[in-house]
Amino acid sequence: MVRTPRSTLPSDPRFWRSPLRGPWFTSVLGLVLLAGITLVFATGLLSYAAYNPDLSPVNDKTPDKGLLGFYLFDWPTDPHWLYRLTQGLHVTVGITLIPVLLAKLWSVVPKLFALPPVRSAAHALERVSVLLLVGGALFEVATGVLNVQLEYLFPGSFYRLHFYGAWVFIGAFAVHVALRLPQAVRVVRERGLRDPAADPAAPPAPRPAYDAGARRPGPYGGADLVSPDPAEPTLSRRGALGVVGAGSLLLFATTAGQSFDGPLRRTALLAPHGGAEPGPGDFQINKTAAAVRIRRSDTGPGWRLRVTGPRGEVRLSRDALLELDLHEAALPIACVEGWSTSDQRWRGVRLRDLAALAGYADDPPDVLVESLQRRGSFRRAALRDNQVRDPRSLLALQVNGADLTPDHGYPARIIVPAAPGVLNTKWVSALTFGSLR
Known part of the structure; x- marks a missing residue:
């Protein structure tokens, strides 16, 4: 050869x-x-x-x-x-x-x-x-x-x-x-x-x-x-x-395993977004309050939610929000990094009810959501009118039967069905309803 x-x-x-x-x-x-x-x-x-x-x-x-x-x-x-x-x-x-x-x-x-x-x-x-x-x-x-x-x-x-x-x-x-x-x-x-x-x-x-x-x-x-x-x-x-x-x-x-709860999540060694906390908030946390520089004074008794629309600006404390009609929705959080949670039980005020409070009683429009966070992307995010109208879209105040924790967005956060995690804004400071297009 x-x-x-x-x-x-x-x-x-x-x-x-x-x-x-x-x-x-x-x-x-x-x-x-x-x-x-x-x-x-x-x-x-x-x-x-x-x-x-x-x-x-x-x-x-x-x-x-x-x-x-x-x-x-x-x-x-x-x-x-x-x-x-x-x-x-x-x-x-x-x-x-x-x-x-x-x-x-x-x-x-x-x-x-x-x-x-x-x-x-x-x-x-x-x-x-x-x-x-x-x-x-x-x-x-x-x-x-x-x-x-x-x-x-x-x-x-x-x-x-x-x-x-x-x-x-x-x-x-x-x-x-x-x-x-x-x-x-x-x-x-x-x-x-x-x-x-x-x-x-x-x-x-x-x-x-x-x-x-x-x-x-x-x-x-x-x-x-x-x-x-x-x-x-x-x-x-x-x-x-x-x-x-x-x-x-x-x-x-x-x-x-990053898409599942329980023991399977611990197998997601290459997807290190698994930080959680004991109790009702025992599900994934992506951005912590400390990481985005939320101060304790930002979310204390002086916090007010600004809701703006045709009727001008309305300021609501957390206690005032708790006195409004509260609704529940079972929704997951899913992030662009690929991780997600199972359905969590959220309780809060419907976005369409807050739109009505701002002057849009019949046809809720788009909304601009602003956060207290001082760093990181999506400090401001917009939601479409179909997302505002959905009865499961909430300004959440509680999750799984307890108040939100600081890392889960206390005093109030957005939760919307099928939306990427960054659009479920935490530490909400303002909602401005009206045409954004």
Whole structure:
């Protein structure tokens, strides 16, 4: 057997000797990513819509989005667990796909160094799409994981970076899918989902002949992933997929618990938003009163809620609010970082009743909510008229049969069905009803 000469240059196919690389291995990983990334991107778009960015500048963290906001719609309040589901899927599936993504990048790394860099217009388009695809994928993973780990301490504007990075990535992803999906489907259809090399009855895969003068695999062309001089295998392709699957399963097991209560939440080691307090407030706290610089004097007996509308400004103490008609709603809290709570029992004044107090008795409008917090995003947030009208939307004063604690928003907080956690404003100081568009 004639061995091909070795090379130390990554541009030479002989440099990449792993026998695992090949069309089948890459195609299987690619099809998994196609399904997973489509789900992650769709739920990401839904997350952006849930902030109602067209409602008010205070909600819009990407004001220069232009045509990228073509799909936006008024976010509904039913089902009340909608954001809990979509954002939980977005974060959990995104993290679970990391080993698959890294394995896919490893499987095609010889292509990134192939020479000549451009052989035709179609090849140039593919190379550009791959560059944007790889860069965009790594950027989205990095910003997403950093946001989950660092909360509002994220270095820079997470919303802007993640939003525009997602569109760059998905554009390159769409081009790559259009170019490569037919080949991936054909390979898997012909060889099945089982590792063809694991079948002793299967004929051996042809090995590309190496043209030393052209410095590229002869009959297969530069696009082939099979090494012309493979090393001895230490793991089958099926075993490699098993390793990738085990890594994804481990990440899933250490992330998914953030969407559940009880012992499962303690398994969410990669989603460290689990701080709670004993008693009725024993559910997750994202921002504490100390972290956003709420002083004890801000929420003491002198606190007043300012309610503004056509009738002017009304100031209400907490005792005055407790004397109004109080209602209960069982609603979760779900955050952009992917964590959520089960339904908590909230008690307070309906937002539509406060709108009537401000002068909107028949058709409650949008409302601007202001918080006492001195740092962090969404110190001011807007809610749509459909959210104000919903009878479950409350200015909550109590939760689970007890007064709110300082870290849960005492003296009063917003709770709205299906809304992202940051729109459920804590430490509310003012409500201004009226057109915000």
